[in-house]
Amino acid sequence: MTLIVDSVAKAFGRFPALGGVSLEAREGEFLALLGPSGSGKTTLLRILAGLETPDTGAVSFNGEDLLRLSARERRIGMVFQHYALFRHMTVAKNIAFGLSVRPRATRPSKDQVAARVADLLRLVQLEELGDRYPAQLSGGQRQRVALARALAIEPRMLLLDEPFGALDAKVRRELRRWLRKVHDETGVTTIFVTHDQEEALDLADRVAILKDGALVQIGAPQAVYDAPADAFVFDFLGGAVRLPGRVEGGRLTLGDWTSKAPTDAPLGDVQVFFRQDQASLRGPDGEGFNALVTGLVQRGPAVRIDLEGLGQSIELLLPPGEVPDQAAPGRILRVAPKAVTLFGGR
Amino acid sequence: MAITLTWLSLIVLIPLAALVIKPWELGLDGVWRTLTDDRVVAAFRLSFGAAAIAAAADAVLGLIVAWAIVRYSFPGRRLLDALVDLPFALPTAVAGIALTAIYAPNGPLGALFAQVGIKTAYSPLGVVLALTFIGLPFVVRAVQPVLEEVDREVEEAARTLGATDYQRIVRVVLPAILPAILGGVGLAFARAVGEYGSVIFIAGNLPMVSEIAPLLIIIKLEQFDYAGAAAVGLGMLVISFVALLALNLVQTWLTRRSRG
Amino acid sequence: MNRPGKLHLPGWAPLIVLLAVAGMIALVVLPLAMVFVQALGNGVGGLLAPFREPDTWSAIRLTLIVAGISVPLNAIFGLAAAWAVTRFDFAGKSLLMALIDLPFSISPVISGLVWVLLFGAQGFFGAALDAMGIKVIFTVTGLVLATVLITLPFVARELIPLMQEQGAEEEAAAMTLGASGWSTFFRVTLPNVKWALLYGVLLCNARAMGEFGAVSVVSGHIRGLTNTLPLHVEILYNEYDFVGAFAVATLLAGLGLLTLVAKSLLEWRFSGELAATRRH
Numbered sequence: 001m002t003l004i005v006d007s008v009a010k011a012f013g014r015f016p017a018l019g020g021v022s023l024e025a026r027e028g029e030f031l032a033l034l035g036p037s038g039s040g041k042t043t044l045l046r047i048l049a050g051l052e053t054p055d056t057g058a059v060s061f062n063g064e065d066l067l068r069l070s071a072r073e074r075r076i077g078m079v080f081q082h083y084a085l086f087r088h089m090t091v092a093k094n095i096a097f098g099l100s101v102r103p104r105a106t107r108p109s110k111d112q113v114a115a116r117v118a119d120l121l122r123l124v125q126l127e128e129l130g131d132r133y134p135a136q137l138s139g140g141q142r143q144r145v146a147l148a149r150a151l152a153i154e155p156r157m158l159l160l161d162e163p164f165g166a167l168d169a170k171v172r173r174e175l176r177r178w179l180r181k182v183h184d185e186t187g188v189t190t191i192f193v194t195h196d197q198e199e200a201l202d203l204a205d206r207v208a209i210l211k212d213g214a215l216v217q218i219g220a221p222q223a224v225y226d227a228p229a230d231a232f233v234f235d236f237l238g239g240a241v242r243l244p245g246r247v248e249g250g251r252l253t254l255g256d257w258t259s260k261a262p263t264d265a266p267l268g269d270v271q272v273f274f275r276q277d278q279a280s281l282r283g284p285d286g287e288g289f290n291a292l293v294t295g296l297v298q299r300g301p302a303v304r305i306d307l308e309g310l311g312q313s314i315e316l317l318l319p320p321g322e323v324p325d326q327a328a329p330g331r332i333l334r335v336a337p338k339a340v341t342l343f344g345g346r
Numbered sequence: 347m348a349i350t351l352t353w354l355s356l357i358v359l360i361p362l363a364a365l366v367i368k369p370w371e372l373g374l375d376g377v378w379r380t381l382t383d384d385r386v387v388a389a390f391r392l393s394f395g396a397a398a399i400a401a402a403a404d405a406v407l408g409l410i411v412a413w414a415i416v417r418y419s420f421p422g423r424r425l426l427d428a429l430v431d432l433p434f435a436l437p438t439a440v441a442g443i444a445l446t447a448i449y450a451p452n453g454p455l456g457a458l459f460a461q462v463g464i465k466t467a468y469s470p471l472g473v474v475l476a477l478t479f480i481g482l483p484f485v486v487r488a489v490q491p492v493l494e495e496v497d498r499e500v501e502e503a504a505r506t507l508g509a510t511d512y513q514r515i516v517r518v519v520l521p522a523i524l525p526a527i528l529g530g531v532g533l534a535f536a537r538a539v540g541e542y543g544s545v546i547f548i549a550g551n552l553p554m555v556s557e558i559a560p561l562l563i564i565i566k567l568e569q570f571d572y573a574g575a576a577a578v579g580l581g582m583l584v585i586s587f588v589a590l591l592a593l594n595l596v597q598t599w600l601t602r603r604s605r606g
Numbered sequence: 607m608n609r610p611g612k613l614h615l616p617g618w619a620p621l622i623v624l625l626a627v628a629g630m631i632a633l634v635v636l637p638l639a640m641v642f643v644q645a646l647g648n649g650v651g652g653l654l655a656p657f658r659e660p661d662t663w664s665a666i667r668l669t670l671i672v673a674g675i676s677v678p679l680n681a682i683f684g685l686a687a688a689w690a691v692t693r694f695d696f697a698g699k700s701l702l703m704a705l706i707d708l709p710f711s712i713s714p715v716i717s718g719l720v721w722v723l724l725f726g727a728q729g730f731f732g733a734a735l736d737a738m739g740i741k742v743i744f745t746v747t748g749l750v751l752a753t754v755l756i757t758l759p760f761v762a763r764e765l766i767p768l769m770q771e772q773g774a775e776e777e778a779a780a781m782t783l784g785a786s787g788w789s790t791f792f793r794v795t796l797p798n799v800k801w802a803l804l805y806g807v808l809l810c811n812a813r814a815m816g817e818f819g820a821v822s823v824v825s826g827h828i829r830g831l832t833n834t835l836p837l838h839v840e841i842l843y844n845e846y847d848f849v850g851a852f853a854v855a856t857l858l859a860g861l862g863l864l865t866l867v868a869k870s871l872l873e874w875r876f877s878g879e880l881a882a883t884r885r886h
Contacts, residue, residue, distance in 0.1 A: 051502050071505040078506040084499035088521040088600075098507035101517070146503075153507055347694065349686040354705055357755050361720035362708075364730060368723050407629045414626035418619050426627065428870045432634050434809075435862035435869075437816025438714075439836040440855040443843050444637035447644055447852075455632065479633050511618075540713025542819030543836070547843065560715035564823060567719065572728050579716045586711070 002027045002189055003048075003157065008057030010043055017043040019213040020057065025191060030183050032204035033193045036236065040213035041193045045159050048191065049078045061156060077150030077188075079160040083142045085134040091145050092117050092130035098153035120148040123182065140171040147179070151186065158183075160192035164199065176203055197237050201225060209233055231343040234273045239317070241279070243310050245272040247342065255289035255310045257334070266344035274337040276317040281305065281333055283326050288334030293327055309335060365583075368576035380577045385553055386562060389578075392470060393559040394585060397538035400477035404534045405527055407478070408485025415486075416493045430486045433479055438543025445476050446547040468550030473558065476544045481534025488530030492523045525600045532593045539586050641859045644852035656842065656850040661829050665838035666857075671746065672821075672834060673814040676753040681807050684761025689795075691762075692769040693777075703766070709758045717755045718823025721748055744826030749834065752820040757810045764806035765799055768880065772798055801876040805869065812865040816858055 003025040010018040018040040025031045033041040046052040048059065050071030059066040066074060086094050095117045099108055108116070121127050124144035134142055143163065150158060163179065164172040180203055183190050194200050200207045201221040208218040209229075217229035228234035235242065246253045247270050252261040254272060282288060291309030298304075303323050307314040314335070327333060369377050380386060414420075415427050433441065449456040449466040459466045466472050496519055504514040542560045549556045559582050566575035645653050656662045687706055691699060709717060723729050725742035735742060742748050776798065780790040796803075818836040825832045833841065835858055843851035873880065 049502075049506050051505070071502070072508045072510065074506070075508070076506060078503065080499040080503055082497070082499055084497060084503040086500065086504075086518055086521075088524075097504070097509070097517075101504075101507065101509040101513045149503075149507065347686075347690045349683065350690045350702075353683045353686070354702070357751075357758055358705055358708060361724060361755065364723040365716065365720050368730075407633070410622060411626040411630060414623045418623050420623050422627075426630060428866060429630060429634055431866055431869065432638060432862065435812055435865045436638065437812075437818060437836050437855075437858045437862060439818040439839050440641060440816070440858045440862070441637055442818075443839065443848075443851055443855060444640040444644075447640050447848075448636055453640075455636070475633075479637070482633065536711045540711075540716065540819075542713065542715050542822070560713050560819065563713075563715050563719055567722060567726075567823065570728060572723055572726060575719055576723055579713070579719050582713060583716070590711070 002029075002062055003191075004058075004060045005044070005048075006058040006060075008044065008047060008054045008059060010040075010047060010052060010054045016213055018047075018054070021210070021213070021215050023208055023215055023218055025189055027189060028187045029189055030180070030203065030205045031189075031191045032200035032207045033191060033210060034195070034197060034200040034207050034236075035210035036195055038212070039210040041195075041210050042161055043213075044210070045078075045161055045191065045193050048157070049076055049159055050074045051078075075153055075156055077153060077155030077158045079143070079146045079150050079158070079163055081162045081165055083134075083146040083166075085142055085145060085149070087134050089133075090130065091126065091132050091134070091137070092121070094134065094145055095120050095149045095152050097149065116152060120152055123151070123185070124148045138171075139167050140175055143167065143175060147182070151188070155188060158188045158190040160190065162194060163192055164194075164196075172199075179203070201237070209236065211236075228273075228341065231271050231273065234341060234343075239276045240273055241276055241314055241316070241337075243272045243312070243314070243337075245270050245342070252340070252342070254337075257287070257289040257336070259287075259336070262340065262342060265342045268344070270342045270344055272337065273341045273343070274339060276315060277302070277319075278338045279316055279318075280336045280338060281316065281318060281322065281324055281327060282336065283324055284332060284334065286334045286336075288336030290332055291335045293329050293331050293333060295329060296323075296327060307333070307335065365576055365579055368573055369580050371573040372577065376573070377577045380574050381581050385557070386559075386578060386581075388554045389557050389559045389562045390581070390585070392473060392556065393539055393582070394589070396470060396473040396477055396558075397535050397541075400474050400481055400538050401531045401535040403474070403478045404481040404485045405531050408482055408530060408534075409489060409523075409527060411482070412486045412489040412493055416490060430483050432483075433481075434483050438480070438541070439547075441479060441544040442476065442547040445479060445544060446472075449475060449548060467548050468552075468556065470556055472548040472550065473545055473556060476548050477538035477541055480541050480544050481538050484533040484537065485527065485530035488526045488533065489523055492526035493519075496522050525597050528593060528597045528600070532590055532597070535593075536586055536590055539582065638859060638863075641852055641855050644848060645856045647849045647852070652849045653853045653856070656847075656853045661833070662838060662854060664831070665833045665835050665854075668746070668749070668833065669815050669835045672749050672753050673811055675750050676757055676814045677807060677811050679754055680757050680810055681761050681803065683758065684763075684765055684806060684810075685803070687762040688765035688769050688799075691766055693774055706762050707759050709755055714756055714817065714819030715823055718752045718820035720755070721751050721824050743824050744828065744832055746832065748824035749821050749832065752824045753814050753817055756817050756820045757814050760810035760813065761803065761806035764802045764809075764880070768799055768802045769795075798879075801872060801879040805872050805880055808865055808868055808872070812861060815861055 005021060005023050007020040007022050008018055009016070009020045021040070021044060033044060035041045043052060047054050048066070050066070050069065054067070086097065089097070096113050099113050099116065117130065121130055124147060126141060126144055126148070129137065129141065134145065137145065164175060167175065176199060192204075204221060206219060207221050207224050209216045209224065211232055217224055217233050224233070225237055228237060231242070234240050243254060247261045247265045247267050250261055251258045252265065252272070280288070289309060291307040291314060293305060294308055294313070295306035296303065298320070299317070301319070302317045303320050305316045305318065305323065305327060307316065316335070324333065372380060411426070411430065415423060446467050447453050449459070449472055451457065451460045451465070451467070453467070456466050464471065466475060501514055501518060504518045509517065540560060542558075545558055546561060549558060551557050551561060559578060563575045563578050566578065691703060722743055724731055725735060725748070726732050727736070742751070776794050777790050780794045785793065816836060818840070821834055822837060822840070825834070825837055829841065835854060839851050839854050839858070842854060
């Protein structure tokens with residue numbers, strides 16, 4: 001294990017931002033901290049960078065106590081949400097900054113710095129733009145400069161705060177793939193913060209999900225997606241439908257429809273979760289609970305069906321082939337979830 | 347539109363045209379003789395020299411005051427912030443006699459300086475002091491909003507990259523606010539060059555030593571030497587204009603680098 | 607995230623605050639305090655002595671008259687200029703704005719001098735006016751002209767950035783709803799800028815009442831006739847009546863303080879309705 005975070009807690013005034021979070025990151029791992037705003041993920045990142053001090057807890061890296069080092073002694077590269085480039089310096093000067101502020105004894109020579117800057121510019125594919133000022137770059141280019149600047153100090157760990165937050169959707173997707181490539185080339189342990197579950201699942205080796213300052217679940221993207229630890233995680237990972245149900249005598253009741261309950265299902269009132277594409281839609285005499293179709297839209301490769309059922313609105317995404325001919329606004333159909341996950345309570 | 351132009355012509359343009367035309371009644375060499383007269387040269391040297399020194403002093407003190415107000419919270423911060431504008435709000439004649447009372451040899455601070463053999467009031471140093479007073483708000487008010495805008499993330503980035511506090515301030519924060527400092531210094535300088543009320547009492551007005559250029563205009567007017575007075579006035583305007591233009595060019599160059 | 611970082615330098619912070627406070631006290635607070643200390647040098651009686659002189663009262667009256675004429679004139683000009691600059695596009699706009707700002711960057715003495723050059727005994731129109739029996743220099747007219755020139759930019763400068771920021775949309779909306787030009791102005795434009803206008807008028811008034819250099823040139827210092835308050839302070843001071851000079855100066859210092867308080871109040875209470883440049 002390279003990074004060990006042990007029951008770290010931090011409060012701002014009376015507001016508890018982190019309530020005792022413990023997690024570990026492996027050598028060369030790409031770890032995502034995923035959570036809604038206010039979940040404490042950015043606070044945790046800033047504690048790792050040395051920009052905040054935890055109230056209690058310990059952070060160590062390869063056995064070394066990180067909390068004893070100031071931000072500037074940690075050699076941890078950080079890419080800020082709004083890049084935080086030095087606007088009065090050229091791209092090359094920005095990248096060279098971390099090397100040029102070293103004490104004279106350990107500062108590389110001018111030629112070495114220039115060579116390192118050239119290497120990094122090549123890595124982030126901005127060879128031609130070393131003499132530009134940040135204001136002359138696009139958002140995606142600035143992001144890459146910020147990354148190159150953080151990598152210049154040969155960080156033992158790289159932290160990224162919402163790295164794609166300020167970019168438009170297309171650039172975002174391109175940069176995501178590219179960032180993964182850079183990570184695989186450099187092999188630096190990388191932790192990034194995001195509130196976008198798709199981004200986290202797409203990019204990370206493991207995903208740590210935070211809520212209200214606590215770690216809810218950590219694991220590989222597929223594992224987390226397939227077996228969410230609780231209702232919050234299921235909901236947050238997206239594409240979820242949540243319905244109120246009841247389990248009695250091994251049977252699950254959803255409105256006017258009962259089916260066999262999963263073996264380990266909790267008893268009594270339950271929350272029934274399933275993914276938007278994990279349900280079948282049939283005519284009035286088929287399996288499932290009653291729901292009124294209110295809308296039907298072809299969206300890319302899938303059809304979005306809006307329904308009213310069990311006293312709430314339900315949104316399904318099905319391949320066109322699985323949508324019955326009767327499906328039309330105003331008609332009543334039957335919905336049968338295929339793979340449900342049950343959590344106790346209402 | 348019509349009101350604006352008429353008013354502007356009557357109040358600004360025509361009177362200034364008079365200033366531009368009048369000196370040439372003396373002819374080119376008459377103007378030249380007026381401006382190269384020993385007493386005029388000495389007054390110009392004092393007015394522009396003292397204004398430059400005062401503006402530089404304002405840059406330092408103004409930066410410190412702006413820094414304290416923006417960066418730290420301490421009791422009385424808001425009061426200090428409001429007091430910055432006092433030199434704007436206090437009529438110059440009042441400031442003039444008050445500064446004189448303080449820095450005169452028998453004044454509270456003047457006596458202190460006198461003990462170490464420094465003459466403050468009735469000397470060029472007194473002129474510099476009064477001009478520093480008058481110019482301070484220009485620098486503080488120019489720097490303050492820009493300093494507030496310096497992104498906290500940018501400073502944090504410098505820290506994670508290994509910069510010391512000193513390196514962070516000198517290499518990241520100061521360059522970001524340098525254009526604002528220069529802008530404030532320019533305004534302070536322009537105001538100081540022409541300042542009259544707050545200086546006239548403390549200067550002592552000794553010809554060739556502590557006589558400022560605006561006073562020379564008044565003296566020439568009292569001698570009914572209108573053209574000579576206008577020549578001195580025009581000379582002042584031209585020199586300030588050139589100085590401000592130079593400062594402005596530096597400022598634009600600095601700003602353009604960081605704005606693209 | 608953009609909050610200014612507090613206390614980044616635990617070691618430096620007290621030092622910088624101390625330097626700032628000490629510098630401000632020595633340079634700014636002390637002179638203000640000195641005015642009142644000196645004025646009370648001979649007790650309350652000394653403070654009140656100059657106010658038993660008719661010359662002081664005529665100086666007060668003249669100051670009020672000059673400000674009472676110049677400030678409204680420049681308020682109207684400021685509104686008109688701000689309207690012209692922000693609502694119309696025309697060639698030479700930046701030149702016009704530079705001209706509006708010009709009086710800020712020229713010496714007050716020059717602002718007085720130019721009127722003497724025009725209307726003085728040997729000025730361009732001096733002889734013609736003399737023939738008609740009109741006097742400008744050494745009269746109230748001269749004082750007003752010099753004051754108007756000095757205070758010309760104050761109102762316009764506050765209004766232009768604000769009106770630029772607000773844009774003309776609301777006025778266009780009023781027009782489409784059938785409002786006439788005048789009622790649009792009085793019911794839409796003016797209410798939107800009223801606090802900024804007040805702010806500008808406040809600063810304009812403080813400068814108009816406190817102006818010294820420019821009026822000094824055109825006044826002629828005729829006691830009881832063309833002496834404004836600041837000039838009266840000078841006369842008393844030069845006559846070695848220091849206590850009297852400072853006593854009259856307390857009036858002006860009080861005006862300055864009042865302006866400062868009103869200004870801070872406006873900035874604090876109506877910051878949203880002043881131009882962005884004033885928000886700090």
